[in-house]
Amino acid sequence: MINFAARPPLLSLEDLSVEFTRNVGRVRSVTAVRSLSLELGEGEILAVIGASGSGKTLLAQAILGILPANATVTGQLRYDREPLDEKRLRTLRGREISYIPQTVSHLDPLMTVGRQVRIGLDPRTAGLRQRELFARYGLADDVARLYPFQLSGGMLRRVLFATSIRDSVRLVVADEPTPGLHPDAVAEVLRHLRELAEAGTAVLLITHDIFAAIAVAQRIAVMHQGELLSVEDARAFAGDGADLTHAFARDLWCALPQNQFRPAGA
Numbered sequence: 395m396i397n398f399a400a401r402p403p404l405l406s407l408e409d410l411s412v413e414f415t416r417n418v419g420r421v422r423s424v425t426a427v428r429s430l431s432l433e434l435g436e437g438e439i440l441a442v443i444g445a446s447g448s449g450k451t452l453l454a455q456a457i458l459g460i461l462p463a464n465a466t467v468t469g470q471l472r473y474d475r476e477p478l479d480e481k482r483l484r485t486l487r488g489r490e491i492s493y494i495p496q497t498v499s500h501l502d503p504l505m506t507v508g509r510q511v512r513i514g515l516d517p518r519t520a521g522l523r524q525r526e527l528f529a530r531y532g533l534a535d536d537v538a539r540l541y542p543f544q545l546s547g548g549m550l551r552r553v554l555f556a557t558s559i560r561d562s563v564r565l566v567v568a569d570e571p572t573p574g575l576h577p578d579a580v581a582e583v584l585r586h587l588r589e590l591a592e593a594g595t596a597v598l599l600i601t602h603d604i605f606a607a608i609a610v611a612q613r614i615a616v617m618h619q620g621e622l623l624s625v626e627d628a629r630a631f632a633g634d635g636a637d638l639t640h641a642f643a644r645d646l647w648c649a650l651p652q653n654q655f656r657p658a659g660a
């Protein structure tokens with residue numbers, strides 16, 4: 395059992411807010427993520443759950459420094475004990491800090507998937523590394539010559555992993571890596587995340603799928619309308635949810651079809 399509290403967190407967010415300025419006749423600003431604080435340790439999987447529009451992807455983009463141009467971020471981000479600023483992010487992104495994006499549209503439709511996986515690898519060993527990554531993520535060698543449209547949804551997810559994960563990775567932010575996947579493919583994605591964590595990587599898993607979250611995460615952060623309501627022990631999502639600390643988390647849990655849509659406390 396790893397004692398997460400004994401070490402300083404790899405990533406810490408304090409009072410993080412994301413605001414959008416919209417010009418609709420008059421300039422109006424909308425706070426899409428409000429005053430969020432969170433810590434993530436090495437080897438830990440923390441899931442972030444919440445309804446569509448609750449700010450999950452913005453949280454991911456704020457960590458990666460890839461927010462839309464009309465967004466303003468405030469608050470403190472620290473990575474490996476140092477402030478995480480734009481300059482540091484430029485060197486860390488794609489090497490120590492990886493993003494597995496929400497949509498496979500991040501892949502280039504006009505480039506073979508093998509070439510896409512080789513981007514950013516040392517040219518001298520890129521071919522070998524690409525084949526190793528393909529083997530690791532269960533892709534046959536000859537898939538390298540195919541284009542994204544020739545692959546199934548599950549295979550595209552594997553390619554996204556292969557393009558995102560490098561040996562140097564210490565923090566992975568995975569945004570909805572399992573939507574629309576066959577249950578076997580979901581289990582496979584979760585297994586890959588667990589393997590990364592077991593090797594010491596910190597994993598932030600954004601998902602709608604509460605059961606996927608429970609299956610791999612130690613802690614589960616619950617977001618609602620831009621706010622982080624609570625961070626729950628994953629084991630508290632069980633039975634009638636009596637161990638969940640926030641009423642909203644209990645309502646969310648009890649309202650699941652698998653829990654007979656019970657109102658909390660009934």
Ligand SMILES: Nc1ncnc2c1ncn2[C@@H]1O[C@H](COP(=O)(O)OP(=O)(O)OP(=O)(O)O)[C@@H](O)[C@H]1O
Binds near residue numbers: 414426446448452462
């Ligand atoms: N480019 C943008 N300009 C203005 N507002 C935005 C922009 N992107 C996001 N927002 C606002 O921020 C809110 C949160 O968006 P976000 O994409 O983080 O939600 P999410 O929790 O990831 O949802 P989903 O589960 O559907 O992916 C949205 O409801 C929207 O109001």
Ligand code: NI
Binds near residue numbers: 450452569
């Ligand atoms: Ni999202």
